[in-house]
Amino acid sequence: MLTSFFKNSKPINFLVLLVLLLVQYLAVQKIEVEGSQTWLNYLLPVVGFLGLVVAFLYLNAVVKTKAFAQKNTYAVLIFVLGIICFYPIFNDHQALLAYGFWMIALRILFGMQDVQHFGKKLFDLSFFLVIAATFNPQLYIYLLFAYLSILFFSPNQITHYFIPILACLAVWLIVMAISLLGYDDTRLLLWPEWTINFDWNNDLNFIFPLGLMGFLLLLGFFGLLAAIQKSQSSQKIYYRLVLLLLMFGGFMAVFQEQFLIQNFIYLFLPLVLMASIWVTQTKTKWKSESVLLFLTILGLAYNFLI
Template sequence: MITTIFSKSKPINFLIVFSITLIAFVVLHIKYPNAVNPDLSIWVKIPEFLLLFLSVLILSFIVLKNLLSQQNNYEILLFGLFVLAVPQVFIRFNIVVSNFFVLLALRRLISIGSQKQVVKKIFDSAFLIGLASLFYFWAILFFPLIFIALLLFSVNAVKSYFVPFIGLLAIIILAICYSILMNNDFFSALNINPESNLDFSSYNSLQFIVVITMLLSFGIWSSVFYLNDIKKKKRSYRPSYKILFFTCMFASALAVLAPQKNGSELLFLFAPLAVIITNYIETITEKWFKEIYLGLLVIIPFVLLML
């Protein structure tokens, strides 16, 4: 039944995902009140929720525009379920904003495949990733993704490889100007904080153990088939699929290096992983197995709500 509902892109699917995301937002404030900053007003929390749901819409646009799935909505359902499993993604507004800009950058990167306005798209991607890093420093890990995209799309113009640095420099200059005007210094707005943390003890709870096990097991299993299936795609589509896989790898590295491990850092992983798992679900020919596979991904987050 679940596969039937989301097998085609329909407005009702977005309403379902909106509801799931809203439940996650409410659950955070009811179940994990100590994790929420009490100083944040409702005028900050509502935009945070809306921005996260807007990220869902951007993900859907990326997938549908670039034919990264079979025109279904599994990817937005999975994204919403991941958020429900880890409602702590709402703890830090800056990470929600940073992830939003990373998705916008990903959209521009994949569109390089059209070979139109390539320089502009490269600049936009670097600018957006730089902007994302102002809100969360470790988002800068996605910067090498630009060069990977250039190689995968066979962009051979030497000048194209200098454009990302110009885009990043533009953000640095704007941030310095903002710091001078607002804070009377030079570098406070740059948010340069390369601190990392390899202590995973904060994940030592039933919720995170279940969630991380789910993400790793379903993610690794799906990735094996995803990488193998890329070879069967049209040559022109392969770079986009590879970029998504690299995005997932960089997001995983970000989660490992994150200085504060409270669950919010996992948000960067949800979009690319949702697409990878979606592609695997589409390859399953046995309807009963597809229902069980997707059913587990639906059931686990809801079970966690009761723990």
């Protein structure tokens, strides 16, 4: 039933998933109604949800590119069902904005096969990655994907290597101008600090999300390997990018100042892509139906546990 309903990309599918996403988001919001509260306290949750919606929509755009060519909504279904596992991020509106801009950059990355406009897309990719990094400085590491895209998709012109640097300078100038005008300093321009911290303080909230990601990894890894073997050489590049995103997501989860479950959000996205590839390509309907039903039950059940 689930495979049939989400097999095609229809407006009703997105409406159902957006409503579920909104319910999950509102369920964990912490808004204190006090006399001292300002309009900004009520605006920030709206801005955070917009960042989450952008991530939702651009994930759907990613799987619709030639890289994956999926005409279903399995990826966004798995995303919505699993995102509740990282519910602390729902109250971190800055992190949600970073995630939204990061997802826009990924959509550009998976659509860079157009060599004619490669320079413009490379600038856009770098630009949105640096914007995301202004909210979460650890995301600067993803600028390496700008240079990987040059190796994978471009004629390897020397001028292309300077485009990410120009994009960085453009964003930094904008951020510094806003900082000086609004705060009279440059405190909005932050830099990453890499540390390793595995102190999870025996937090049982880690068990469910890590178990879910382990399940998606086992499910999607073999599906991705099978897809790589069957695909053409041009398609294999995108699947390798997914594996690289998986590695970078693991790096983001480990090298953080605090070992928090919301830091795994960048590892979750490639797992969603891998799982959706498996669900799309499996020929045994009862297997895909069982997996989607299992994820649905777990996702909905977790809403009552938090």
